[in-house]
Amino acid sequence: MDKLLLDAGSGGLASHRLVADLFLKYFDNPVLAAMNDAAFLEGDPQGRPMAMSTDSYTVDPPEFPGGNIGSLAIHGTVNDVAMLGAEPRWLTCAFILEEGLDMAFLERVVQAMGKAAADAGVIIAAGDTKVVPRGAVDKIFINTTGVGPILVDPAPMGHRAAPGDAVLLSGSVGDHGLTVLGRREGLSFEADVQSDSAALNRVVKDLVTELPEVHVLRDPTRGGLATTLNEIAGQSSTVVRVEEKDIPISPAVVAGCSFLGLDPLYLANEGKLLCFLPEEHCDKALEIMRRHEVGQGAVRIGSVIDPKEATYGRAGQVVLTTNLGGSRLLSMLEGEQLPRIC
Amino acid sequence: MDKLLLDAGSGGLASHRLVADLFLKYFDNPVLAAMNDAAFLEGDPQGRPMAMSTDSYTVDPPEFPGGNIGSLAIHGTVNDVAMLGAEPRWLTCAFILEEGLDMAFLERVVQAMGKAAADAGVIIAAGDTKVVPRGAVDKIFINTTGVGPILVDPAPMGHRAAPGDAVLLSGSVGDHGLTVLGRREGLSFEADVQSDSAALNRVVKDLVTELPEVHVLRDPTRGGLATTLNEIAGQSSTVVRVEEKDIPISPAVVAGCSFLGLDPLYLANEGKLLCFLPEEHCDKALEIMRRHEVGQGAVRIGSVIDPKEATYGRAGQVVLTTNLGGSRLLSMLEGEQLPRIC
Numbered sequence: 001m002d003k004l005l006l007d008a009g010s011g012g013l014a015s016h017r018l019v020a021d022l023f024l025k026y027f028d029n030p031v032l033a034a035m036n037d038a039a040f041l042e043g044d045p046q047g048r049p050m051a052m053s054t055d056s057y058t059v060d061p062p063e064f065p066g067g068n069i070g071s072l073a074i075h076g077t078v079n080d081v082a083m084l085g086a087e088p089r090w091l092t093c094a095f096i097l098e099e100g101l102d103m104a105f106l107e108r109v110v111q112a113m114g115k116a117a118a119d120a121g122v123i124i125a126a127g128d129t130k131v132v133p134r135g136a137v138d139k140i141f142i143n144t145t146g147v148g149p150i151l152v153d154p155a156p157m158g159h160r161a162a163p164g165d166a167v168l169l170s171g172s173v174g175d176h177g178l179t180v181l182g183r184r185e186g187l188s189f190e191a192d193v194q195s196d197s198a199a200l201n202r203v204v205k206d207l208v209t210e211l212p213e214v215h216v217l218r219d220p221t222r223g224g225l226a227t228t229l230n231e232i233a234g235q236s237s238t239v240v241r242v243e244e245k246d247i248p249i250s251p252a253v254v255a256g257c258s259f260l261g262l263d264p265l266y267l268a269n270e271g272k273l274l275c276f277l278p279e280e281h282c283d284k285a286l287e288i289m290r291r292h293e294v295g296q297g298a299v300r301i302g303s304v305i306d307p308k309e310a311t312y313g314r315a316g317q318v319v320l321t322t323n324l325g326g327s328r329l330l331s332m333l334e335g336e337q338l339p340r341i342c
Numbered sequence: 343m344d345k346l347l348l349d350a351g352s353g354g355l356a357s358h359r360l361v362a363d364l365f366l367k368y369f370d371n372p373v374l375a376a377m378n379d380a381a382f383l384e385g386d387p388q389g390r391p392m393a394m395s396t397d398s399y400t401v402d403p404p405e406f407p408g409g410n411i412g413s414l415a416i417h418g419t420v421n422d423v424a425m426l427g428a429e430p431r432w433l434t435c436a437f438i439l440e441e442g443l444d445m446a447f448l449e450r451v452v453q454a455m456g457k458a459a460a461d462a463g464v465i466i467a468a469g470d471t472k473v474v475p476r477g478a479v480d481k482i483f484i485n486t487t488g489v490g491p492i493l494v495d496p497a498p499m500g501h502r503a504a505p506g507d508a509v510l511l512s513g514s515v516g517d518h519g520l521t522v523l524g525r526r527e528g529l530s531f532e533a534d535v536q537s538d539s540a541a542l543n544r545v546v547k548d549l550v551t552e553l554p555e556v557h558v559l560r561d562p563t564r565g566g567l568a569t570t571l572n573e574i575a576g577q578s579s580t581v582v583r584v585e586e587k588d589i590p591i592s593p594a595v596v597a598g599c600s601f602l603g604l605d606p607l608y609l610a611n612e613g614k615l616l617c618f619l620p621e622e623h624c625d626k627a628l629e630i631m632r633r634h635e636v637g638q639g640a641v642r643i644g645s646v647i648d649p650k651e652a653t654y655g656r657a658g659q660v661v662l663t664t665n666l667g668g669s670r671l672l673s674m675l676e677g678e679q680l681p682r683i684c
Contacts, residue, residue, distance in 0.1 A: 005678075011564025011610075012675025035577070036499050037425040037560060038395035040492070045389040053380035054434035054487055055470045058478070083379040092396035092487050096438075128397045133681055136400070136480040145396055145434050145487035150382070157378050218379060222353025235377070268353075333354025336347075339475055 004101040009131025018129060022107060026114030027124040031090070039125035041090050044149050051086035051155070053077055054145040060340040062109065062140055064183045066176075066195030067270075069142055070109035074116035075197045075270055076221065076342060077144040082204040083217045083273070085156045089148035091117065094128040096141045109140065120199035122146070152208040158235035160215040163306035166282040167240060168275040170203070170289050171196070171297030172248040173225045177267030178256045180341050187260075192252035198271030203292040207275060211285055216276035222342060223333040224266040228274060229318045230332040239310040241319045242302030242330070266333050268341045276304060346443040351473025360471060364449060368456030369466040373432070381467035383432050386491050393428035393497070395419055396487040402682040404451065404482055406525045408518075408537030409612075411484055412451035416458035417539045417612055418563065418684060419486040424546040425559045425615070427497045431490035433459065436470040438483040451482065462541035464488070494550040498618075500577035502557040505648035508624040509584060510617040512545070512631050513538070513639030515567045516595040519609030522683050524598065534594035540613030545634040549617065553627055558618035564684060565675040566608040570616060571660045572674040581652040583661045584644030584672070608675050610683045618646060 007014040024033060031039050044050075055076050062069040074091065081088035093113065097106070117124050154160070175196040182193065200219065208214055216236075220228035225247070233240040249264050257264045271294055277285055282300055289295030307315035311327075318330040349356040366375060373381050386392075397418050404411040416433065423430035435455065439448070459466050496502070517538040524535065542561065550556055558578075562570035567589070575582040591606050599606045613636055619627055624642055631637030649657035653669075660672040 006681055007676075007678035009681065010675055010678040012569050012608075012677070014677070015565075016674070034499065034501075035573075037422040038393035038428065038488075040426060040497060040499075041392040041394055041489075043386065043389040043391040043491075047385040047387040047389050049385040050383040050489075051380035052383055052432060052434060052489065053468050054436045054485065056436040056438050056472050056485060058438060058472050058474050060478075080379040084382060086380065090394060092394060094396045094398040094485050094487075096398050096400060096483055126395050130398050130400050131678075131681070132400050132480070135477075136402075136682070137483070138474070138478040141438055141479070141483070143396065143398060143436050143485035143487075145436075145485075146380075147383075147392075147394060147489055149385075155382060157376065157382075159376075223357075227354050231377075266354075332358070333352055334349075335354070335356070336349035336352040336473075339348055339351065339473070340478070 002103050004097055004099060004103055004106060004131060006099045006131050006133060009129055015129060022110055023127055026110045029123050031123055031125045041125060048149040050147055051081045051084035051150050052147045053080035055080060056141060056143045057342060058141050058340050059180060059342050061183050064180050064195055066179060067197040068109055068112050069140060070113035071116040072197050072270060072342060073142040073144045074113050075199050077146040078120045078122055078199045078201050079219045081146040081148050082201040083219055084150055085152040085208040086150045087148045087205055088122050088146045088201050090125040091122050091144050091146045092126045093124050094143040096137050097131045098137050098139050099131055099134045101139060120201055152212045156214050156217045158216055158232045161232050161236035161238050161276045161304050162215060163238060163304050164279055165215055165276045165304040166279045166300050167242060167302040168285055169299060169301045170273045170295045172250050173269050173272060174249055174253040174264030174267040176270040177338060177341055178253050181338055193256060196269055196271035198294045200273050200294055203289055203295050206288050207285060210288055211277060211281050213281050214275060214277045218274045220269050220272060220274060222268050224268060226265040226330045227333045233318050234316040237315040239305040239307050239313040239317055239319060240302060241305055243321045244323050246299055246301045248297050248299060344445050346439055346441060346445055346448060346473060348441045348473050348475060351471055357471060364452055365469055368452045371465050373465055373467045383467060390491040392489055393423045393426035393492050394489045395422035397422060398483060398485045399684060400483050400682050401522060401684050403525050406522050406537055408521060409539040410451055410454050411482060412455035413458040414539050414612060414684060415484040415486045416455050417541050419488040420462045420464060420541045420543050421561045423488040423490050424543040425561055426492055427494040427550040428490045428492045429547055430464050430488045430543050432467040433464050433486050433488045434468045435466050436485040438479050439473045440479050440481050441473055441476045443481060462543055494554045498556050498559040500558055500574045503574050503578035503580050503618045503646050504557060505580060505646055506621055507557055507618045507646040508621045508642050509582060509644040510627055511641060511643045512615045512637045514590040514592045515611050515614060516591055516606030516609040518612040519680055519683055520595050520598045523680055538611055538613035540636045542615050542636055545631055545637050548630050549627060552630055553619060553623050555623050556617060556619045560616045562611050562614060562616060564610050566610060568607040568672045569675045575660050576658040579657040581647040581649050581655040581659055581661060582644060583647055585663045586665050588641055588643045590639050590641060
C-alpha cells in the first residue's frame with residue numbers, strides 16, 4: 001500500500017496493522033508496546049514535581065532543510081518541558097492524517113520522530129492515529145505532549161527574571177523561520193539556511209544541575225526572540241534590555257530577511273534557548289552551554305533592569321540598544337508573520 | 343470579532359488575547375494561569391506510577407445531541423487514563439482551528455470543555471493553539487492528553503483477563519456512534535438518541551479501590567464493543583464469550599442500526615466501560631457501577647474461557663452466543679465504518 005487508506009484510522013484491524021508495521025517499528029519500547037488505553041509510567045520515588053507541555057505541529061511544508069514535521073514535533077515538546085528545568089522523559093504522539101497520504105512520506109516522518117526521540121533520550125509512551133477524509137486536513141498534523149520530573153527547586157520561570165540578571169542566548173536566531181518560509185515559497189536562498197530544530201534537554205540538565213541559580217529558561221519559538229523577551233519582561237515586571245550588535249544572526253538569515261522585508265527577531269527558532277541568571281554566573285553558564293553542539297554559539301545579549309532605574313522603557317517592556325547606539329522599544333509580535341511555521 | 347483571524351495563532355499579541363479572553367475564562371486554574379512553556383504539576387509524595395494517554399478529536403459534526411467536540415475531548419481522555427485504574431488529574435488541551443471559525447461556536451466548545459473538566463475533577467494544566475489558513479483543517483480538531491496516578495497495583499490491563507473472569511458492561515452500546523452519524527446525515531431518528539459521552543473516572547476509582555481484584559478496564563470507543571473485546575482476548579490469549587441477549591442496546595439504536603445496516607456492536611461509545619474480574623466479585627462490581635449515573639445500566643454480558651476448554655473459538659477470539667442459541671465468532675472491525683466518529 002503506497003497511499004494511506006481511511007480505514008487505518010478506524011480503531012479496528014487496519015489501525016492495528018498501521019501501529020504494528022509503522023509506529024512500533026520506529027518507536028519501539030516496552031511502554032508503548034503494552035498497547036493499553038493509557039501508558040504505564042514509572043513513578044518518581046523522590047515525588048518531585050513534574051513539567052507537562054503540549055504542542056500541535058502544522059508546519060507547511062512538512063519537510064524542510066534540517067528536519068521534518070516529525071523531528072520538529074519531538075524537539076519542540078522536549079524543549080518546552082525542559083524549559084521548566086525538567087528532564088523530559090515520556091512523550092505522547094498523536095497523528096491526524098489525510099486519506100491518500102503518501103506512505104513513504106509518512107514513514108520518513110515517523111522514522112525522524114523515532115530517531116529524534118532516541119537522541120533526546122525520551123520514550124514515546126502512548127499514541128493515537130486519526131485518518132480523516134481527503135480535504136479535512138492538509139496532509140499531516142502531529143501533536144506531542146511531554147512529561148518529566150523537574151530537577152531544581154524553585155523551577156526556572158518567567159516571573160523569576162530579576163534586576164541584575166544577565167540575558168544569554170544559545171545561538172543565532174531566525175534560521176527555522178526563514179528556512180520554512182524559503183522552502184514554502186521556493187526561494188533561492190534556501191540552500192544557505194537550514195532549520196535549527198534540535199533538542200535542548202541535555203544543555204538544560206547541565207545548566208540547572210550545575211547552576212541552580214538559573215532564573216528563567218525559555219525557547220524563542222513562534223513570535224521569535226522579541227516576543228519571548230516581552231513575555232518574560234511582562235511576567236517579571238522588569239525591563240529587559242538587549243544589545244542589537246550582540247544578537248547572533250547568520251549572514252544568510254540577514255540577507256534573506258532583508259530581501260523579504262522580515263525582521264529576524266520575530267522569526268521562529270526551534271533549537272535555541274534564552275537563559276536569565278544572576279550576572280556573576282554568566283561566564284559559567286556560557287561555558288556549560290558551549291559544551292554542547294546546540295550551544296556552540298552561546299552569547300550574552302543583555303541584562304534585566306529595575307524599572308525604577310531604567311532610562312528607557314517601563315516595567316514589562318523590552319528595549320533594544322540599536323547598532324547605532326540608540327534605544328527603541330522591541331514590541332511583541334503584532335499580527336501574523338508566518339502561519340504554519342511550526 | 344465574530345470570526346477567528348489567522349493571527350490568533352501567531353504566538354504573539356493576538357494569541358495572548360485569545361488565551362486570556364477565552365481559554366483562561368473557562369479553564370481558569372493556577373497551573374494554567376502561570377503561562378510558562380510547560381505546566382508545573384505537583385509531585386506525588388507516594389511516588390506512585392502514572393497513567394498517560396493522548397487522543398485527537400476530529401468528530402464531524404462537532405456539535406451533536408449529548409455534547410460537542412469539547413466535552414468529548416475531555417471525557418475521552420479522562421476515560422482512557424482511568425482505564426489503567428488511575429485517577430486522571432491533569433489534562434493538556436491543544437486546538438487546531440481553521441481561520442474564519444465562528445467565535446460563538448468556539449466559545450461553546452471551550453465552555454463545554456471547562457464544564458466537563460470541572461465535573462470530572464481534572465485540571466487543564468497546559469494548552470496550545472494553532473490557527474491554520476482556511477481549508478487546511480475542517481473547522482476544529484482538539485488534542486487532549488491526560489496524566490494521573492495509578493491507584494492500584496497491579497494496574498488493570500488487557501493481558502490480565504483470566505479464565506473464570508466475568509465480563510461486565512456499564513450500560514447500552516452504540517449510542518454515540520449512531521447519534522453522530524444521524525446528525526451528520528440529517529436522519530430523522532436523531533431525536534431519539536443522544537451521545538453517551540461522559541466521564542467514567544469516578545466509577546473507576548470506586549471499582550479499583552473497593553475491588554483491587556479488577557483485572558481489566560477498557561472503554562469500547564472506536565471499533566465498538568466487538569473490537570475492544572477482541573483486543574482483550576488477543577492480549578490475554580483467552581477466549582471471551584459474550585451473550586447477545588445480555589448486551590444492552592436501546593430500542594432507538596436497534597431501530598437506527600437496522601435502518602442503516604449497521605451493527606451496534608461495532609459503533610463507538612464514549613461513556614461506557616468493560617470490566618473483567620473474578621466471578622466471585624461480579625455482584626459487588628455491578629453494585630458499585632450502578633451507584634453512579636453512568637453505570638445505571640451495568641450488566642454482566644459474558645465470561646472469559648480457557649482456550650483449552652472452549653467448545654468454540656481459539657485463544658484471542660471472541661465468541662457470541664446468538665439470540666437463537668448458536669455460536670459465532672465476533673471479529674475485530676474490518677475496514678472503516680464511520681470516519682470522524684470521535
